[in-house]
Amino acid sequence: GRPSAPGTPGPAPGPGAVPALPGSPAGGVVMPPMPVTAEQRQQVKSQVQAQLEYYFGQENLIRDLFLRARMDQEGWVSIGLLAGFRRMQSMTTDVTIILEGISAMPNLEMDPSGSNVRLKENWKEWVLPPSGDPSQAPGAPPAARS
Numbered sequence: 001g002r003p004s005a006p007g008t009p010g011p012a013p014g015p016g017a018v019p020a021l022p023g024s025p026a027g028g029v030v031m032p033p034m035p036v037t038a039e040q041r042q043q044v045k046s047q048v049q050a051q052l053e054y055y056f057g058q059e060n061l062i063r064d065l066f067l068r069a070r071m072d073q074e075g076w077v078s079i080g081l082l083a084g085f086r087r088m089q090s091m092t093t094d095v096t097i098i099l100e101g102i103s104a105m106p107n108l109e110m111d112p113s114g115s116n117v118r119l120k121e122n123w124k125e126w127v128l129p130p131s132g133d134p135s136q137a138p139g140a141p142p143a144a145r146s
Helices: 038-055 058-063 065-069 079-084 086-091 095-103
Strands: 108-110 116-119
Touching: 038 086, 038 095, 058 065, 079 086, 079 095, 079 116, 095 108
Parallel strands: none
Antiparallel strands: 108 116
């Protein structure tokens, strides 16, 4: 062991050492360039999640044909598309924050490639029929009935 009295600083941490406490000041350690502190990043992530909650919420999907038209037949929407929305751009241009936000949301899921997102449940309700075939629309009356 090393004979260092309690309370006296031990040897200086070597290169690549990371502060032990999350959110503690970096103290001279070179960190990847981040535009925000951990607290700000968390705040932005919460705003992003609230916005995604809105986009994928029932009240919005009922009338948001733009978003629904961009869902594929399995309900997937490109995360790049969402990241390009003006509201999202005003919050962050850092896609990793958006990805973190999505993965922490219980009602959304990402595809294995991490490039698309959809509702975990009931996504089928919101998929628009392939153009030109309204009989496939959810809730449409059977074509035979007149």
